[in-house]
Amino acid sequence: MTLTIYNSLSRSKEPFETIDPGKVKMYVCGPTVYDSCHIGHARSIIVFDVIYRYLAFAGYDVTYVRNFTDIDDKIINRANEIGMPPAALAEKYIQEFYVDMDALNVLRPTEEPRATGHIGNIIRLIEKLVEKGIAYAAGGDVFFSVDLFDGYGKLSGRKLDDMEAGARVEIDTRKKNPFDFVLWKASKPGEPEWDSPWGKGRPGWHIECSAMSKDILGESLDIHGGGKDLIFPHHENEIAQSEAASGKTFVKYWVHNGFVNINHEKMSKSLGNFLMIKDILKTYHPEAVRLFLLSHHYRTPVDFSDEAVRNVAGGLDKIYTLLERVEKFLGQLPVTGADQYASLSGAAKDFWSQFTSAMNDDFNTAQGIGVLYDAVRNLNKLLDSCEKSDSGNPDDAENRRTVFNECLAILKIGNILGILSQPPNDYFARKKEAVLERQSVDAGLIEALIQERKDARKSKDFKKADEIRDRLKAMNIEIEDRPEGTVWKVMS
RNA sequence: GGCGGCAUAGCCAAGUGGUAAGGCAACGGCCUGCAAAGCCGCUAUUCUCCGGUUCAAAUCCGGAUGCCGCCUCCA
Known part of the structure; x- marks a missing residue:
């Protein structure tokens, strides 16, 4: 096309x-x-x-x-x-x-x-x-x-x-x-x-x-x-x-x-409502700002509001969470490069071609982002089945190839949109820093609380464990009990 | 006064003739000590309203209503 x-x-x-x-x-x-x-x-x-x-x-x-x-x-x-x-x-x-x-x-x-x-x-x-x-x-x-x-x-x-x-x-x-x-x-x-x-x-x-x-x-x-x-x-x-x-x-x-x-x-001088980039970036991740702006067709007006950007920021978290998951599964993320397009196959190729179709239609990034989320859901699903040893494709090498491929497609889409440019760890670390700084919360305190909760859980004191979780939540900190241990994230 | 744009679910938003993408939110299920994350399901018989064209309209045409922009430096 x-x-x-x-x-x-x-x-x-x-x-x-x-x-x-x-x-x-x-x-x-x-x-x-x-x-x-x-x-x-x-x-x-x-x-x-x-x-x-x-x-x-x-x-x-x-x-x-x-x-x-x-x-x-x-x-x-x-x-x-x-x-x-x-x-x-x-x-x-x-x-x-x-x-x-x-x-x-x-x-x-x-x-x-x-x-x-x-x-x-x-x-x-x-x-x-x-x-x-x-x-x-x-x-x-x-x-x-x-x-x-x-x-x-x-x-x-x-x-x-x-x-x-x-x-x-x-x-x-x-x-x-x-x-x-x-x-x-x-x-x-x-x-x-x-x-x-x-x-x-x-x-x-x-x-x-x-x-x-x-x-x-x-x-x-x-x-x-x-x-x-x-x-x-x-x-x-x-x-x-x-x-x-x-x-x-x-x-x-x-x-x-x-x-x-x-x-x-x-935005006008009389209303005094100019939003400067440097100020916005104090609150939002730059890639969230990009994703927000690109989730509307470039010719239509965009209404900037905290609620709207926060919603998009949540979507970006979701994608980075997937990348983190892939990184864990593969050991490292695929590297995007022009020569790798040829290697895309199966669902990865389909998503990529849907994305380019959207872009070919007057740079329809909003539609392209829809494809991106489709690809994200698809890959999460695949990882779900890979992680369950009793279902999905039992061929580990084949699974790894497919995960690699689909993740590559996602990263390539991100590359065109100018997002997903950071290692997931850096992305989440940056968000953590920003929030901790704003709320003057100490990371050491969070770690200590998580450790305390871990001990409580070990001794089946779930009441205490839940109290600690609520306390963290009040600090805008969300925790996930993963198989490999508890991780914490900042809520968007 | 002249020129132009927009109107799609609770919110945001794609879709310009072939039977409504996606995100957020809500709800049900799987998973979990309980959660979270993730997945599955569910959520617009319908696209501001009224006419018309067509086998077929959110999409085209005419009209109405509402909102907005440009005509001044402006991204």
Whole structure:
């Protein structure tokens, strides 16, 4: 089955055919680095991280570019507020961005250009537009003339005539059309500035992406992604600039992810309900955040609530519990590697093929996660029968092969989704640490209580044993009496 | 005013013409000293409502209601 992708431009799913066979040129709008990243950034970046992983897995040679907008009004304003040079502020948040992304197990793109590293290219692109008569200078600024680009509005479905000029933004009288947007902005005293044919200034937001994508990927891209809110005006303007300059189709597939709401409300400054990644990760395991975001189709809105994430975190525990079980059974977990796909057989192969079918249908990770849980249940069942010597396949070697295979399929699915990346012990240990720290509970105390309970059980004092168990439960600690001894876990 | 989206069980959520995935929660069973974990079973004759097309509709078309987003920096 071939990959189909929903294209915002045609508003329909289309078969994915790359410009150059076997190669994918993908550009995704990265953050403007003036503040910490919030859960909305996380969704966008995780969605495209999974798309990147999947395309690479599918055998494409993917060049993935994600930029940093490191010069912008917001950065300058914020820098002035706190009395910091704009460049230093940008650098600070770029470093913070990497901390968040590494924590979320996001792969580094092929290239991560910064706007300030492409000023020369940006100026050349603007010059080209001015030469073509599509852009015009006015008092140190340069504007793009939307009336002179025929396709303006084709991505967002807007017609210039239908839009309310000046409805929410003051009309600049120097503009020929109120919807003309700025390509180059004259600098005010004390602001970061670069020399240009129009005087000292800095680039407008939209032109940065057009210039950087062109420099690194060329005039035509396969995929351009970003949040839904970027469709207008940002991506509409990118199309206008790039296509006006090159005369070629800028992007084949426009991919946009939906928003994250918080308790049914949009994140906004006025509500003060921005959830920053670094704060969320204090409470939830990063893979739980990934699994939560990916359990909704990327184009639909997601409502973030503690209850919803906690439910998903429970599901992740379940999968790691299985991995722990497999590790015990096999001695070690299978290692994922591209060459091992061929070895998948039987049920493992079926699950894997169901997963890729889901992914081939416009990256339907929600459906794919359903397959993952099916595979988990199946493998648990198999281990149940393996552990009972009187039933199941008596051939131990055959059982081990099957367990290995099915576990490999699960890990491969996890690898595409960017989860199940840790040894189960580390996963549970990390959860334990987080909770113990939050509740200031001592692990030694827990061990002591478990030992005390063990003694009580040995002497058949079940009343006392149950009391200890209740006491641990009150501490959010759950215990399991396994054949090999009692283990404890933190409840999600 | 213009453009667009969504409505599926107690909750979350897939499913875009062939007879309702999955997760969480609840309940019954196996297992267990009792639990937990795991497994099995059970949980939507039905997909906001009203019409229409079709042998066949949650899926397509028309209408109604409700919720939401974009048009301003925004992932």
